[in-house]
Amino acid sequence: MSRAFPFIRPPGDVVVAGPWSRAAADGTEELPRELPEWDYDTVLSVRRPVQVDGLRARQLSGLAEDAELDLTVRWASSSSALRGRAWRAPVPARDGTELDVEFELDGDELGGVLELDTVLTLRRATPGASPAAARRPGSVLWNDRFSILLQGDAVLFPLAIADFHDLPYPTKAGWYLEVGEDLEAAALGSILLLANERREVVVNALAAAGSPTDADRRVLSALRTDVQRALIERALTHEDFADDVEYPTGSLGALLAAVLRTTFPAFGLEALRRERLSEPALFSSRIQDATDLLAAP
Structure with missing residues (x-):
């Protein structure tokens, strides 16, 4: 069942998100879809580069140029049922904005499948927007999900x-x-x-x-x-x-x-x-x- 949005969303290419990577002994390495060596003492340090066309995103969403947008990363863990916001930054009204997403997650809050959701959201609408534009704070204009199976030797279920x-x-x-x-x-x-x-x-x-x-x-x-x-x-x-x-x-x-x-x-x-x-x-x-x-x- 696909989700229908009650407002205009810009095309997916207004955000170009690079691959997720994690800290390693000799620098960084691409973050795999599965971490067999993971355990509850592991601190997951991750990052990804993102380029956002903030002006084009506003224009193609029917928003005024002074509307406030955020790029946010949210995390959720399946076995702990915990979730939260890992990172957030405002998106200026210009194209080609480079943002470096970087944060750490404590292993004692994780387990099972970890989902990292990168989302472009409306923080505040301003006058001059299209009647079909998003109006509520938190409206998702673009999103991307990355799932990681944390599959260490420790049991991940009760x-x-x-x-x-x-x-x-x-x-x-x-x-x-x-x-x-x-x-x-x-x-x-x-x-x-x-x-x-x-x-x-x-x-x-x-x-x-x-x-x-x-x-x-x-x-x-x-x-x-x-x-x-x-x-x-x-x-x-x-x-x-x-x-x-x-x-x-x-x-x-x-x-x-x-x-x-x-x-x-x-x-x-x-x-x-x-x-x-x-x-x-x-x-x-x-x-x-x-x-x-x-x-x-």
Whole structure:
């Protein structure tokens, strides 16, 4: 379901946003779509260059030249359900304005899928605007979203250790991921990873997730791949899930959409559904490849 705006929006080329990058030991590097080494002690330091045609954006939005516009970056984390404004700057009424977006995010507020939304918004309209122009402060004239899967060895969902003998799950299974059905419910409250206490190798690997041995890493890699598989399966089999719906930030639907985007950026939802049904073995192998199953640390 695409969103219709009740006001004029300028063409997308009024903002030219460069790639996101992050601080590295030898300078900066492009920010990947997945950070397998991420943990809660990580401070994410990111930046991107942006060029804004502030005058043209106003003219093609039907706004007066003295209307006040902002360029803002907002962040949202799926597993913590936290969100906030990371950066903001006013956009002057001239074309070719260069802005350097740069900020840090503390790892203890993040987890799961991190979404960075860069938006050009109206701060204040002024007299002389077109009747079809945006009038409310905060109206979005342009936006761009970048999603990052924070997939470190630590578990990113609520975890419980239980004896599967007492639960309706196979007694010898290592784990089970419970995933809710309500796509608009908070992701953090919709997902629970159950680890079978009878499988000591799994319980020990989870306990050592902060500094795992090579053996622990192999177990955690298998668990991580299977968790991602379960989330993808939920998205593909949920009859109400669609990839063109804008689910609430922090919701189960938003998490499933972000997992699909980061795992299979080149595949559409229906193509994935067809392959899962017609070529299940290939589809399973594709998930293993996308999640780097059992890769050397």
